[in-house]
Amino acid sequence: MPVRRLNHAVLYIRDVQRSVEFYQDVLGFEVAAEYAGQAAFLRAPGTLNDHDLGLFAVGGQAAGPVPGQVGLYHLAWEAGTLGELAAIGARLRERGALVGASDHGVSKSFYAKDPDGIEFEVMWRVPRAEWPADGGGVQRLDLEAALARWGAELATGAAAGSAT
Numbered sequence: 001m002p003v004r005r006l007n008h009a010v011l012y013i014r015d016v017q018r019s020v021e022f023y024q025d026v027l028g029f030e031v032a033a034e035y036a037g038q039a040a041f042l043r044a045p046g047t048l049n050d051h052d053l054g055l056f057a058v059g060g061q062a063a064g065p066v067p068g069q070v071g072l073y074h075l076a077w078e079a080g081t082l083g084e085l086a087a088i089g090a091r092l093r094e095r096g097a098l099v100g101a102s103d104h105g106v107s108k109s110f111y112a113k114d115p116d117g118i119e120f121e122v123m124w125r126v127p128r129a130e131w132p133a134d135g136g137g138v139q140r141l142d143l144e145a146a147l148a149r150w151g152a153e154l155a156t157g158a159a160a161g162s163a164t
Contacts, residue, residue, distance in 0.1 A: 010054035083152030105136010125157035
């Protein structure tokens with residue numbers, strides 16, 4: 001019995017309010033429930049999930065992620081259109097959270113870190129019919145070229161309601 005997709009992610013963070021504000025501001029999440037500064041459950045706009053992201057406070061003295069050690073590397077959130085990805089990328093840049101951008105052939109991605117240094121990816125999926133046969137490797141993201149090719153409004157992946 002295979003799984004279908006990631007339903008939600010849960011992160012240990014230092015400060016619930018700070019993290020809630022960040023994920024609301026940058027990714028447009030909405031608060032589904034919050035528990036006295038100890039935990040919060042957030043939903044992505046238009047989701048059918050009761051929550052897409054859980055946040056549990058472990059306190060301000062908690063150690064942050066250590067690259068190269070066992071643990072979560074990053075989560076990937078999918079934008080519905082290239083225009084949405086571009087807007088999220090701009091917001092991440094404004095917040096000083098953007099740490100990278102890549103073209104994976106099958107997707108276009110921005111990488112960022114939240115206030116606790118937890119890395120995440122925001123990506124847009126290239127239409128399946130246009131995926132490179134070799135997977136495409138990892139290249140520098142040329143968002144302007146991608147927008148010129150597919151436009152800002154083409155919905156793919158989950159946003160399109162299909163397996164494109």
